[in-house]
Amino acid sequence: MRLQGKVGIVTGSASGIGRGIALAMAKEGANIAIVDVNEEKGKETFAELNQYTEGLLVIKDISIKENVDEIVTEVVKKFGKLDILVNNAHVSRQDLFVETTLEHFDLSFGTGFYPTFHFMKASYPELKESRGKVINFASGAGIDGQVTQTSYAAAKEAIRGISRVAANEWGPDGINVNVIAPIALTPGVEQWRQSSQDLYDAMINKIPHRRLGDPEQDIGRTAVFLASNDSDYITGQTIMVDGGTIKLR
Template identity: 75%
Template sequence: MRLEGKVGIITGGASGIGRGIALAMAKEGAHIAIVDINEEKGNQTLRDISQYKEGMLFIRDISKKANIHPIINEVIDKFGKLDILVNNAHASKQASFVETTMEMMELSFGTGFYPTFHFMKAAYPELKKSKGKVINFASGAGISGQPTQTSYAAAKEAIRAITRVAANEWGPEGINVNLISPIALTEGVEAWSENHPELYEQMVNNIPLRRLGQPEEDIGRTAVFLASDDSHYITGQTIMVDGGSIKIY
């Protein structure tokens, strides 16, 4: 029970990687507040994590800044503190560089970068009290510059930038701020693999470990480590949980 008594917020926690992290953390003893826009999947994940620890569910659009502070306030009212913030939610559309529109950029920054920025600022006073942990999300799309990922890559690299700044500024206060850059077999990837089996096989063959990560067992367990006392001396880092696809230093 590495997170016994801890309290965390996970954005985009209803499905995919967010759900995997919520389950992994709840099994380690953390109270988890899920933030998502999908009520059906959110309720299912809440039921699942509640088998291990009491949780909360917020069906909120976090692209609207006004929705963020009330979430944190309600979590504090219920559980008395905040130890862990996981900024996982992000939506984007693919297009070539020259076909990327301002609307696409606004979607990616509006659902990924700005909510991460606003949640970090809003959570800071509570994280300072608890000497808490922030886990943000990077992507190989930004690190390697994957084609057709202009808006997504730009927002993810912007998230990496503010994560490093916060790590430097908040380190003296005992707050750890890190990133996970994952490759995971989410529901969306599974659906895509069924429609494009040859492309899926090619992708897997380009991963040294020859498989995609599991949202709970691989990504979730890494998040548990970063949220636990075991990671006290790690901050400002991008942790590549991608089967060895990208090596950075």
């Protein structure tokens, strides 16, 4: 129970990686606010999470800044504090570089980068009080420059940039800011595998562990570590949870 008594927000947690993180943290004793736009999936995850701890389900569009402020206020009102912020939600489109438009960037930055920035600002007073932890999300798409990922890669690298700045500025306040760059078997990836088995197999063969990560056991457990006191002396880092695919230097 490494997170006993902690309170956290996990965006995009109705399914996929966010769900895995929310459940992993709940099983370690944290009270978690599930934040998503998918009410049906959100209710399913909320019911499962409540088997382990007390949760809060918030169905709101985080691309709207005012909603972000309201979410933080709602969480603090219910639980009295905020210890953990996980910025996981992100939506983007894949297209070749020359076919990428400003609308692609608006979508990727509007659902990923700007909500991350707004949640960090809105949460800062509470995180300073609790000497809390911020966990943001990047991707090998940005680090390695994956094809067709122009807008997504740009937003993810921008998130890494502000995470390093916040780690430096907020370190004296006792706030840790780190980034996870995962590869995981999410429902979306599973759908892609069914339609593109050859491409999927090629991707798996590039992973030293020859498998995709599990959203809860691999990505979620890493998030638990970064949210716990065990990571108190780690900040400003990008943690590759990708089976060894990319080795940062």
